[in-house]
Amino acid sequence: MITFVRAFKGEWLKTRHSLAGWLVLCGSLFTPLAIIVARLVHHRRLEPIYSAEDFWPHLWQDAWQSMAIFFLPLFAIMVTSLITQIEHRNNAWKQVHTLPLGLGAIFVSKLGVIMLLIVQFFVLFNLGIWLSAIIPYQLTAAVPYPQGAIPFGDFLRDNARYFVDCLPIIAVQYLLGLRFRNFLVPLGVGFLMWIGALAALPWKFGYLIPYTYSMLDYLKHDPGKAFIPTIDTHLFALGYAVAFIMAAYVLFRAMKERG
């Protein structure tokens, strides 16, 4: 555990001045910012929206639309590729492998950094949703404070579900990122899988594609746009994540040349 903490601290430092922070910021706040701008432009129509009892669930649902379909899968693809590329780009794997760290600690600490960036992404996105409600209220005189209590329990549960939904994407991208030096491989495969997932949404076996889960999770509220399976897709997501992470670790250990 101590070794993991040492390794994690080092790995976290590597993200400084990298694109990771910007990716988190832009990816998580884009949708809330778009909502704020849209609401300020159409401020005359806000009064009934803010007075509605289901204001928060409605806003939550609106905000997650672009997030579940676009930003979350794409963020998971890009941030995972970015973190694994840091070593490839700087020719630094050989440095990492000559540190007094076990292979497990190296593998898990890097994955831990990716997870933490995803958590940051979720936290900022949640904060952004709250701001997208509050800022129009603050700036527009006729708009009342949002009615109804914030359903924290529901939001937390949804966050947890979407987090599980993106785990298989992280696992596949992590495997590819560790394996291939050329960043085009993990990014290219990631984008192709994402497009494939979009195309496979109406297919009854679309849920077998590990990049579809956040989309299916969102679209279960709008079943006309996708075939929603009756099985629990979160279990599939977890199963895929575990399988791909294990495969990534086996391949990582089996590398004949380290750096």
Add this chain to the structure above:
Amino acid sequence: MYCLEAFELFHRYSNHDVVLDGINMRVPEGSIYGFLGPNGAGKTTTLRLLLGLLRCQQGSISIFGRGFERHRIEILEHVGSMIESPSSYDHLDATENLAILQRVYRCPKQRIAEVLAQVGLAATQRKKVRQFSLGMKQRLGIAMALLHRPKLLILDEPTNGLDANGMVEIRQLLVRLSREDGITILLSSHLLAEIEKLVTHVGVIGRGRMVYEGTLADLRQQQQPSMSLSVRTSNDRRALEVLSGLGVLATTVADGLALPMMPDGHVANLNRHLLQAGIDVYAIGTRGYDLESIYLDMVGSAA
């Protein structure tokens, strides 16, 4: 007492090319060991094996008296290394690069400033590594290897990319580290002249085989019998006939004639005879005395 011992290292790449063929290496504690060989001889492969960057296919490695395979992490706690080009993070500055290692090795933060001063990078401040010259990156790589006060330092061509002053500074630093801190240093180079004044021991590798290992003094001693005289004249063919007439066994080589070693009086007599025969003598000297030619002979014969 040896700090590092390698026995019968063998390595074959996936294209079936044998890169190392039974390498034995013994690096005495406290020594500066120069690992010499031409490009492609197997130096970097050997160093990568010693650090666990390549899987050991055959043979064994022991560092600080412990098997590397079984005690990898404990051993690496006390080893500093720089293999091929330096591995630093371009988007960070020198201090941040060292801070990554400082967290892993849990060494005091003030060590960062100390090693930066040691390698002459104290003034780089917030400059990102991507703005560094190759020489500065090389210095940073050495600083990274030194940060945790290793007992063994493994450096692959550490003066690559450095200017003449930089080379001298790094050599002086390595000698100081060896003398004052007792660090054992294993460094590779393809140029003997570059490390001749620095090393106490040498290992010479040629075509994946260790062709010599020992002290520099022993190397000179061992090669004395094979020394010969070198003569350059205006007419080597005619000179060969004259020498033959004097009973001297001479052979034609690329840059003149090679003769067996002989006392000074004989050399003077031979010179006189050549002049009397109307042959101009441009140069008479010894062959194979300087270390460079010994080294070139060795790696040449391994080829």
